[in-house]
Amino acid sequence: MSSSTAAPAAAGVTPDADVQIRLRGLTKQFDVRGKTVTALDSLDLDVPRGQFLVIVGPSGCGKTTLLRMLAGLDAPTAGQVEVQGGREGRPENSMVFQGDSIFPWMSVWDNASYGLTMRGVPRTEIKETVGHYLDKTGLAAFANAYPHQLSGGMRQRVSIARAFANDPEILLMDEPFSALDEQNKTLLQAELLRIWDETRKTVVFITHSVDEAVTLSDRIMVMTAQPGRAKAFVDVPFERPRDVLELRHQSKYGEIVYDIWQQLRDEVSRSQAQAGSAPQKKRSWLRR
Template identity: 50%
Template structure:
């Protein structure tokens, strides 16, 4: 599985005219690759994910991929920053949701969901509702749901963005551990450079308003990774390079409030 974005543009029409969210985004992603997209807030990262997920249509450009689905769409699973899990379903039903939509029978989908619930350490909470869980636990539910559905592409929109630093570290390691056993193509959006470098094989740096890919950077780290890897000089250099690119964007964003 490989997919390519060709010259993706997205223009939103608003009451006061049009806003260009994305302007000519082109990149490719390979099977089993972990791609992180970093960029300043408002650079159209979420729009890009929704285009790949097929929730939005590009104004210009197209996405090519080889599909195994009957309706010819790219089977993706999107993990949202928050609000992604259904409050009216138990953890078990939430995790099994993707399979339910695919028409998998009750027993089969519960068995498969339980396996992933165990992997994210929520076995004791399978029959609880999301409001009984912490924010971090809810994000685990969202991640388990995405993996269980066995998509071709896993799309993650700052899934740990609203978590405290410690919880974030734990969940990042957990994500890498699960991903090691279920290698999928992941496109992971974040504004956190540290996170991008820790997780990704390749980092795409976006510019803000309108969003473009400014540069692609290969992360000079093998796998498995651990926390101390982030302090290695070649990694620090990569982080500084990314920050160098983003700093101007962030300053511009601050000077030109919209």
């Protein structure tokens, strides 16, 4: 592992930075058929304000469990989750999921404006904000369409437009592009980078794709197999704004991808061994 790209797990703590997310000793356990299973174990992590953090790790290492705790959907068994807020009345976070998460009975416009409408934002502001993000995501011509009339990639664009339009402090993204074909995935990665360059929001993004992690992130956290711990942190040195295709032609890009795979290799093998030895009825939980 080259010392220029990776740091040990302790590097996840950055006390001198403007920290927006601080995790200390974060542990999550589940009771599975009378047995205690530890999904996350004693995780320490600081995410500076405005950083694009990507988390990679083998299946079952607790990535989604971590994101759910950041979103306030699950409570930790032990440890602390501290999130620094900002403007009063601004939502703490918005989450973009892997599958379709938009309302099928609402138009593209109504889906994208949902969060703002629920917060009672004035109509003129909603019109300006939603119009802006529909333009940014290439959906302006489809404002009156319904989800069943859209492709999978376009539905994910609606999810992204809704998340940014809601103007959260933190954007949480759980493998949002994993179900898409390679062409749509590349296009949406480019769209996300363009919008992020404009907003510079704090992002925590989960993916199984090392290429995607290096393309999007400022920093990557590599996790161990279950129970999930921080194994290493990798700083991604590429300047912004980034061109997705040009970036992948750089030799340094290939070096970083290789380094991360070296870190992941043993963890993926260990995760596969765990899944192979687990009873069939427990495997759906272990994929979290």
